[in-house]
Amino acid sequence: MSEQTYRAAIVGLGGIAIGRSRQEVAPPPFAREVLNRHVHTIHGLPNIELVAVCDIAPAAVDRFKDLWGKDLPETRTYADVGEMLSNEKLDIVGIATADHAHAAVTVEVAHSGVKGIFVEKPLATSLEDADSMIAACEANNVVLNVDHTRRYRPLVHTVRQAIRDGAIGEVGAAALHHFGPVATLFRNGTHFIDVMCFVIDSAPVKVSALLDEGFDDWDRYRGDGGRTRGAEPGAIGTIIFSNGVRASYTSTIHNSFYSTGMMVTGSEGNIEFEMNGDSARLTTGHVTSPLGTSVQTIVPNQYQIIGIPAGYRELMDVIENGVSSVSPAREARKTIQIMTGFLQSHQQGSRLIDVPA
Numbered sequence: 001m002s003e004q005t006y007r008a009a010i011v012g013l014g015g016i017a018i019g020r021s022r023q024e025v026a027p028p029p030f031a032r033e034v035l036n037r038h039v040h041t042i043h044g045l046p047n048i049e050l051v052a053v054c055d056i057a058p059a060a061v062d063r064f065k066d067l068w069g070k071d072l073p074e075t076r077t078y079a080d081v082g083e084m085l086s087n088e089k090l091d092i093v094g095i096a097t098a099d100h101a102h103a104a105v106t107v108e109v110a111h112s113g114v115k116g117i118f119v120e121k122p123l124a125t126s127l128e129d130a131d132s133m134i135a136a137c138e139a140n141n142v143v144l145n146v147d148h149t150r151r152y153r154p155l156v157h158t159v160r161q162a163i164r165d166g167a168i169g170e171v172g173a174a175a176l177h178h179f180g181p182v183a184t185l186f187r188n189g190t191h192f193i194d195v196m197c198f199v200i201d202s203a204p205v206k207v208s209a210l211l212d213e214g215f216d217d218w219d220r221y222r223g224d225g226g227r228t229r230g231a232e233p234g235a236i237g238t239i240i241f242s243n244g245v246r247a248s249y250t251s252t253i254h255n256s257f258y259s260t261g262m263m264v265t266g267s268e269g270n271i272e273f274e275m276n277g278d279s280a281r282l283t284t285g286h287v288t289s290p291l292g293t294s295v296q297t298i299v300p301n302q303y304q305i306i307g308i309p310a311g312y313r314e315l316m317d318v319i320e321n322g323v324s325s326v327s328p329a330r331e332a333r334k335t336i337q338i339m340t341g342f343l344q345s346h347q348q349g350s351r352l353i354d355v356p357a
Helices: 038-044 058-068 082-088 099-110 128-140 156-165 185-198 307-321 329-347
Strands: 005-012 047-054 076-077 092-096 116-120 141-148 170-177 205-210 235-241 248-252 259-266 269-274 278-285 295-298
Touching: 005 038, 005 082, 038 047, 038 156, 038 307, 047 082, 047 128, 058 076, 082 099, 092 307, 099 116, 099 128, 116 156, 116 248, 116 307, 128 141, 128 329, 141 329, 156 185, 156 259, 156 269, 156 295, 170 185, 185 235, 185 248, 185 259, 185 329, 235 278, 235 329, 269 307
Parallel strands: 005 047, 005 092, 047 076, 092 116, 116 141, 170 248
Antiparallel strands: 170 259, 205 235, 235 248, 259 269, 269 278, 278 295
């Protein structure tokens, strides 16, 4: 990467943007700042500086000033995106607004002359919004990447490559579970549905689903952008991919303890892993009996920069060198197809339907 310094701004100053404290550090002997929020990341990475932030809520702006005023005294604050875009010559904008507000902000930013946008997950809460974001960015030659954080974790890439290399033979099916009080479909399920699409390496073509009880009115997204826990459903769903893989997705917020994991099975073995884990279990051997099977642990190479910092580093690399993105918006669109397809299937008695185009 060159010595160019990218001028960046953040729109939306909630927890994922600014964190709960100025210093988020690991314990000794690793005592240093942990870069796992947007402001922490931009402030901590080289070649990028945070010149402005924006939020329509005065309390959010005040909280940013309280946490970051001493360290970022020259970062200007705004309550209006348009005013910020007019006053600042920006290269990169991070968008961390409420989930259903991503589209309007992204389209406005895309027309402002920026080079790249890093938008929080989910990409959008409807296909219409997703398509408007993609169209605006493509028309203005703006790189649009999505913070599907697991795409920036070494284990997920290691599992995907092992499957591509034939470790479990021809892939036939996958099962993913997501339990606990935050196991909601759009707010957090988007992460894990995206991992399923990434690992299976195919496009969804059909879905069916049953939503959590109490959400029969969800013929479309009716949440509050992720602000209130329990304001959106989990789902039990089936996804059929274009390569023939059949997958199940199970999530619920009711009477469940936090757990999330995935198994992918093929003609010669299985791979199992936890979404936040550091290793995977590969089982191969006799196709019909546990006797004579071989079990090994897959451990990925470790990297110093993962998650949100890796996302911003990649965005700068795409802008500067035209490399392929790990998490582009068109890949994230698949999760919107699946999630909105789940809503439509539920309304039709949970029957199998074509994914919305």
